Amino acid sequence: MMTNLFNQFEIPQMFGTKMTLITLLLPLMLTPQPTNRLSTNRTYTLTKWMLKEITKHLMLPTSKNGFKWAPLLTSLLLMLLTLNIVGMFPYTFTPTTQLSVNMALALPLWLATVLIGLRTQPTKSMAHLLPEGTPTLLIPTLIVIESISLLIRPIALGVRLTANLTAGHLLLQLISTAALSTIKMIPTLSLLPTVLLILLMVLEFAVAIIQAYVFTLLTCLYLQENT
Template sequence: MISNLFDQFLTPTLFGVPLMLLALLMPNMLLTKQNEIMTNRLSTIQSWVMKIYIKQLMSPINPNAHKWTSTLLALMTFLIMLNLLGLLPYTFTPTTQLAMNMALAIPFWFMTIFSGIRHQPTNTIGHLLPMGTPSVLVPPLIIIETISLFIRPLALGIRLTANLTAGHLLMQLISSATMALYFITPSFALLAFIMLTLLTLLEMAVAMIQAYVFVLLITLYLQENT
């Protein structure tokens, strides 16, 4: 029984064993494996959607960074599946945990910085100071740009966590109101149920959009450093 609205974001346990690992393995179990000889409708649709994602994400980026395509596509597919699976009843969404999102955001952000320092160190360091800056403003601008650089992984992780948490909390509130109104005023309960259904459809779209935005921001950071 949920005694607090935020209890739904606690990591569930079974016999004292956290179920986080099982939740992280579920996307890999559900995705279909591509067969080079014979395909079915599901694998064809899956390949078609992935090609669209690849075109949208990688077309603006320098060709030198296209080797990141498979990694970023795998990350986005992983996030989409985790977010969507978390909308099912009696399930757990790992991406509502800030620690989980930061564990994804920090390494990818660091790799974009490392890639820039390795391939074009002058341009990467030059981002800390805009061209034509007066000498008086050089120290504060360098400090501000450095802070904004280190805030990027925080923005990645917190954005994903906040958007999913807000949607899940709203669904929890409306579903609780539906159950409470069912025995009092069934007409209002029906209205709340319709709102809950529409909100669920919206959350499905948000789950996919937030995964796309997470990877899109990484590609923008990558574009600056390639």
């Protein structure tokens, strides 16, 4: 039973090749491409407006030096949104339930923000490791604690996204199994798990959107500290 529950997180294969890379390219396939026409359709206009509003909202906490990251952060948000939501449909795969995929996104982004801070404002970046007015006896301890909190940030980013999506998919699997069993055994009582399953599906769509936003927003906050 436990093996069946976690089978949904196994990476699917086709012709002996894992489908992770193809799934990661899906957001690029779904993104409308710019055209040379003077008059575009409503879909392209709406998409362009949404991208502009999303970028404006993401860049609010950052300084002007961090605006160079706007295309990257907007693309990251859209990619996570697409991957999280696509994984909610039947016979699909969610790459963001794999910790390796999330860490591959979180670690380079976090490291880039740290290196930018050390290159552009080394004094301010190093000052985060020691709060002002710290007693002399607590200086070594606080430096160690702040260093650990700094190094644990990419792990927190990856684990948070993985844990939330994995827990939601497991709940959907359990409740859907209960609903199917109830329909076969006691059809009159199948309404309750069915309604619960629908409500949980709505909640999981919301979680998929929120977790993509939280991942990107935390990256923006890390960038703000170093620009």
